[in-house]
Amino acid sequence: MQQRYNYAFFDEASKREIRRAIIKGVSIPGYQVPFASREMPIGRGWGTGGLQITLSLIGRSDVLKVIDQGSDDSVNAVNIKKLVADTTDVEVTEATEEATLIQSRHRIPERPLRADQILVLQVPTPEPLRSFEPREAVTRRLHAEADYTGAWLELFDQIVRHGTTTTGADHPVLVNGRYVMAPSPIPRFDNLKLHQADHLTLLGAGREKKIYAVPPYTDVVPLDFEDYPFSVERFDGKRCRLCGAEGVYLDELVDEATGETYHQCNDTAFCAARRAAREDAPSEGSWEGGRHA
Numbered sequence: 140m141q142q143r144y145n146y147a148f149f150d151e152a153s154k155r156e157i158r159r160a161i162i163k164g165v166s167i168p169g170y171q172v173p174f175a176s177r178e179m180p181i182g183r184g185w186g187t188g189g190l191q192i193t194l195s196l197i198g199r200s201d202v203l204k205v206i207d208q209g210s211d212d213s214v215n216a217v218n219i220k221k222l223v224a225d226t227t228d229v230e231v232t233e234a235t236e237e238a239t240l241i242q243s244r245h246r247i248p249e250r251p252l253r254a255d256q257i258l259v260l261q262v263p264t265p266e267p268l269r270s271f272e273p274r275e276a277v278t279r280r281l282h283a284e285a286d287y288t289g290a291w292l293e294l295f296d297q298i299v300r301h302g303t304t305t306t307g308a309d310h311p312v313l314v315n316g317r318y319v320m321a322p323s324p325i326p327r328f329d330n331l332k333l334h335q336a337d338h339l340t341l342l343g344a345g346r347e348k349k350i351y352a353v354p355p356y357t358d359v360v361p362l363d364f365e366d367y368p369f370s371v372e373r374f375d376g377k378r379c380r381l382c383g384a385e386g387v388y389l390d391e392l393v394d395e396a397t398g399e400t401y402h403q404c405n406d407t408a409f410c411a412a413r414r415a416a417r418e419d420a421p422s423e424g425s426w427e428g429g430r431h432a
Contacts, residue, residue: 147194148226153177157195157350161341164352169314170282171265176348186219186244187345189261193223193242196257202230204238208245209388209405215244233408245308247329249387249409252338254355260323265344265351267311267321287319290362298367310369313360314353322359328371328388333359379404382413 147154153175160174179187186207197203205220207213211233219242220231232238235250242259252258268278271289281287290311297305304310308324312333322330323342333340333353340353353359363369378385380401387409389402404410 144226146227147197148222149177149191149194154195157191160350161192161195161352164341164350165339165354167318168354168357169318169320169351171349171351173348174350176345179345180222181218183346184263185215186242186261188343188347188350189242189244189259189345190219190222190343191345192259192341192343192350193219193240194226196259197223197227197229197240199227199229201239202232202237204232204235204241204408206241206243206246206248206406206408209390210407212407234412235408245324245326246388246405247325247332249404249406250412251332252336254337256338258338258340260325260340260342262321262323262342262344262349263346264309265321265342265347265349267309267319282318285317287362290319294362294364298364303367304363304369311362313358313362315357319362320351320353320359326372326388327361327369330359330361330369331371333357335359374402377402379410379413382410382417384410384413 157174160172164170164172176188177191179190181187181190203220203223205211205216207216210216223229224231235241235248238256240257240259241248241252242261244261247258266278268281268289271293272278272281294304297303306327308326309321310327310330311319312322312330314320322333335356335358337355339355342351361369372388374389377389379387379389380403382404384404388405390405391400391402393400
């Protein structure tokens, strides 16, 4: 660990202030808590909100995992891991089951998280009402009055225009029957993983200076209509070309040599674990969609 910095980069007063915002967010699920977002050695919009939560919580016995759109090896994930490791000397891992603190951008891991794990999501735009109301004072009043007419009208407009809701990611959800929340731009496929989850989910937006949370065993319900129910991305008949997984979120790729379209697990660590398990113990079954088959 480089001694030029305090442990976990921040001074202790800054960590306490962020932790107070986290506690308030956990106490009021889905409510956006303002906090004094600090300057970081990475640009705003590259995960500073999630990183500040991670640095305020991480302890010497923690094991850290960082993923960016499902990948452990992207530039953003590697840089965040390096910053945290350089200022804390904690162990880092790519295995979801080994981590106690998981920071992610745009995905929730395929392997179900346990009660002793914390998921930190990076959020670019925390306000779910921003697309139709640009004024912060007005959106805060709408949340206080639980007036979400605009959010429902936006979904209705999508149905009128396209015959279905068209939110590919960041589909708004109702948390604990009270606050409409932006679940960060995770795919619709991941929204249901927040509902009654065993783990704590913390969401941080550094540029917008907001922290909010979904505590364990909390109802998280995507906004939808009875005659147009919420649906997730489907990959019927598709499986990962590398590990054979079905029922997971897949990326559609093109083989540059042949022009052939194929599918591959978006969660690279999940895919690698399946391949390793198949090579080491092919007779013991495999993981399918986060469950042992």
